[in-house]
Amino acid sequence: MSGSEKINVKVSKIVLLNDLVTRFEFKRIDGELFPTFSGGAHTIVEMKDGGITRRNPYSLMSDPMDQHSYAISVRRDDEGRGGSLFMHNNVKVSDDMVLSYPVNLFSLDLRAKKHLMIAGGIGITPFMAQIKQLDRSHGNWELHYSARSPSLSAYADDLVSMHPNDVHMYYDSENKSIDLENLLDGQPLGTHLYICGPKGMIDWAVGQAVNLGWPNEVIHYEEFLAPKPGKPFQVMLSASNKLVSVGETESLLEAIEREGVDAPYLCRGGACGQCETVVIEAEGEFIHMDHWLEDKEKLSRKKIMPCVSRFDGKTLVLDR
Amino acid sequence: MTIQFNDETFRGAYTFKNSEWALKRFPFPFHEDSYMYSVNMEQHKGGPAGSIYEKRFDVDEHYLSEMRDRAEVLKEDPLRCQSLPNMTLAGWDLLELIMVSKSEDYPDMFELQRKGDKWRWINKPMGIDDSFTFLDEATLPFGPMEYITRQTQGDFVVLDQRDENLWMDAGMVTTQADWSLDFDIGMNFFEWHAPVPKAHEMGIFVRALKFLLNVQQGAPARRLNWTMTVNPLLDTSPENYHKWGTQKRTITANNIGEKQHLRVELQTFFRLPRSNALVFPIRCYLASFDDLMTVPKWGRRLHRVIRDLPEELATYKGFIDNRPMMLDYLSKFDDGKPTSNGIWPDRETEPLRD
Numbered sequence: 001m002s003g004s005e006k007i008n009v010k011v012s013k014i015v016l017l018n019d020l021v022t023r024f025e026f027k028r029i030d031g032e033l034f035p036t037f038s039g040g041a042h043t044i045v046e047m048k049d050g051g052i053t054r055r056n057p058y059s060l061m062s063d064p065m066d067q068h069s070y071a072i073s074v075r076r077d078d079e080g081r082g083g084s085l086f087m088h089n090n091v092k093v094s095d096d097m098v099l100s101y102p103v104n105l106f107s108l109d110l111r112a113k114k115h116l117m118i119a120g121g122i123g124i125t126p127f128m129a130q131i132k133q134l135d136r137s138h139g140n141w142e143l144h145y146s147a148r149s150p151s152l153s154a155y156a157d158d159l160v161s162m163h164p165n166d167v168h169m170y171y172d173s174e175n176k177s178i179d180l181e182n183l184l185d186g187q188p189l190g191t192h193l194y195i196c197g198p199k200g201m202i203d204w205a206v207g208q209a210v211n212l213g214w215p216n217e218v219i220h221y222e223e224f225l226a227p228k229p230g231k232p233f234q235v236m237l238s239a240s241n242k243l244v245s246v247g248e249t250e251s252l253l254e255a256i257e258r259e260g261v262d263a264p265y266l267c268r269g270g271a272c273g274q275c276e277t278v279v280i281e282a283e284g285e286f287i288h289m290d291h292w293l294e295d296k297e298k299l300s301r302k303k304i305m306p307c308v309s310r311f312d313g314k315t316l317v318l319d320r
Numbered sequence: 321m322t323i324q325f326n327d328e329t330f331r332g333a334y335t336f337k338n339s340e341w342a343l344k345r346f347p348f349p350f351h352e353d354s355y356m357y358s359v360n361m362e363q364h365k366g367g368p369a370g371s372i373y374e375k376r377f378d379v380d381e382h383y384l385s386e387m388r389d390r391a392e393v394l395k396e397d398p399l400r401c402q403s404l405p406n407m408t409l410a411g412w413d414l415l416e417l418i419m420v421s422k423s424e425d426y427p428d429m430f431e432l433q434r435k436g437d438k439w440r441w442i443n444k445p446m447g448i449d450d451s452f453t454f455l456d457e458a459t460l461p462f463g464p465m466e467y468i469t470r471q472t473q474g475d476f477v478v479l480d481q482r483d484e485n486l487w488m489d490a491g492m493v494t495t496q497a498d499w500s501l502d503f504d505i506g507m508n509f510f511e512w513h514a515p516v517p518k519a520h521e522m523g524i525f526v527r528a529l530k531f532l533l534n535v536q537q538g539a540p541a542r543r544l545n546w547t548m549t550v551n552p553l554l555d556t557s558p559e560n561y562h563k564w565g566t567q568k569r570t571i572t573a574n575n576i577g578e579k580q581h582l583r584v585e586l587q588t589f590f591r592l593p594r595s596n597a598l599v600f601p602i603r604c605y606l607a608s609f610d611d612l613m614t615v616p617k618w619g620r621r622l623h624r625v626i627r628d629l630p631e632e633l634a635t636y637k638g639f640i641d642n643r644p645m646m647l648d649y650l651s652k653f654d655d656g657k658p659t660s661n662g663i664w665p666d667r668e669t670e671p672l673r674d
């Protein structure tokens with residue numbers, strides 16, 4: 001049971017939003033309706049990149065009620081392992097692709113009296129769907145969105161023109177940043193906080209909220225870690241008795257899958273815990289990249305999250 | 321219509337009965353001669369033709385009578401159906417899931433017409449033909465969850481998912497095996513499971529919760545659970561214990577075969593797409609000992625399972641006092657022969673007893 005159900009789609013539209021971000025829209029090949037989803041859900045996009053099958057998670061940003069198409073926005077990462085580059089450089093309109101059913105690890109808490117959203121850069125995407133969902137149910141929300149510059153702020157113009165009172169923009173290029181302390185201070189009781197953006201921003205915002213006494217139950221964040229490239233290494237899969245080489249630009253999980261070994265996953269971004277794998281033997285350094293394992297688990301050298309983490313050393317034996 | 325609906329009661333004179341068809345598809349819950357509490361989940365993706373696993377929401381001959389029974393329970397006690405304010409969207413999710421599933425799985429009985437958010441729902445067995453606006457509660461006679469679960473067999477618990485836990489924030493519960501929605505509403509997974517003996521130590525609940533949190537859209541799951549009920553009583557709620565608890569003492573060696581029922585729950589789990597909540601339908605199937613004994617394999621096996629069940633489980637399931645009498649009855653159907661694996665009767669090699 002790895003991942004979730006799949007949907008065969010065709011790329012129906014590609015829209016360049018700015019220098020870095022492109023939107024991809026999909027239609028189902030079988031002509032059926034897409035499943036509805038909840039704002040904050042992601043889909044895993046399968047890419048056949050040469051001999052490698054990449055599977056990257058992207059937040060669904062289309063209207064959750066629209067069952068005729070799905071849309072994602074992809075930020076090009078020139079330093080990454082190539083998933084986003086593949087989307088930008090190789091994917092053309094009318095290409096066939098495979099998406100997973102939606103999975104939501106960042107859903108709205110519908111008990112909230114108000115939803116306060118903090119977005120950084122491409123972290124805007126899950127909020128696009130959540131805002132559409134909340135507008136339909138007359139939910140109370142407010143978005144604070146920071147980006148490098150006006151020209152690199154995907155969807156900012158649309159958001160501001162449609163919701164002039166609820167959307168607040170902050171640009172690094174104008175030296176404007178979110179005054180979180182004041183913002184949090186003035187919130188009504190029952191407000192929930194949602195943060196999506198780069199790791200630094202999440203840590204900062206969560207830290208501030210916790211310091212101000214906000215309980216954990218009302219703080220929600222999503223951070224997808226793109227697996228980082230790294231030095232090649234070898235891994236022994238003991239249950240399936242296979243020695244696997246992990247290449248520079250593929251993740252440990254992708255290498256395991258390449259060898260035909262079925263391994264569980266959901267988010268492929270170090271967040272959900274599904275891919276947790278037992279380490280049987282290790283001689284060398286773990287490069288833990290996930291935010292699932294507790295620090296003491298990482299130190300114990302007994303567990304690894306193969307969707308994002310790597311290894312540098314002589315021997316690694318996994319129970320897989 | 322392909323199903324002949326029974327006209328029967330689950331109270332008073334207890335005219336409930338299973339036809340041969342219903343008994344043949346009864347979900348006998350023991351796949352071997354012993355029973356251990358376990359999570360035993362599998363994907364809910366169809367099953368043998370005609371079996372209770374085949375459709376997403378099984379409809380059988382008891383449908384109309386069960387719905388009548390539910391309406392009566394609700395009339396006496398409206399708190400059997402509750403939905404906290406955050407669960408309205410999940411209620412619409414459930415309504416959509418059931419209407420779409422039933423109209424696809426039973427096109428001769430149910431019909432759903434959709435033009436944008438203008439929907440028309442036809443439930444032929446119950447004589448319902450309603451038009452309404454999807455996501456507009458004012459256009460339905462009840463809230464969406466109550467509306468659709470008044471037309472669907474089984475109890476429904478709708479769980480909100482947050483903080484790495486599941487919260488019982490809505491439900492329609494009128495056929496429960498001795499638990500109470502009104503008591504559990506708002507509780508999380510560990511709180512509402514608290515009274516189960518032993519299993520907690522086994523870490524079973526931690527694993528079960530992890531599994532449920534990961535039930536994905538498009539990939540529902542299922543399991544069976546079981547208990548014992550005297551008389552074919554659907555509503556064995558704690559609120560009414562004073563009415564049904566005493567019936568346990570009406571069992572005698574003469575009437576046990578007819579009065580003692582094995583109660584099997586088909587529990588399924590569906591991720592609800594618009595709300596990201598989880599719905600947990602609990603469908604109850606009843607069969608009397610006399611009926612079960614017509615299948616020789618079930619007779620042998622039920623005797624062995626009940627005989628060897630640990631005392632605390634028999635206590636938990638509420639039949640410890642009647643166990644000796646059950647065993648007297650059941651032992652007559654156990655000739656000591658080996659049984660085959662799996663739950664299905666060996667119809668080819670061993671015909672039914674009369």
Ligand code: FES
Pocket residue numbers: 264265266267268269270271272273274275276290292305306307308
């Ligand atoms: S797949 Fe989610 S943590 Fe690895």
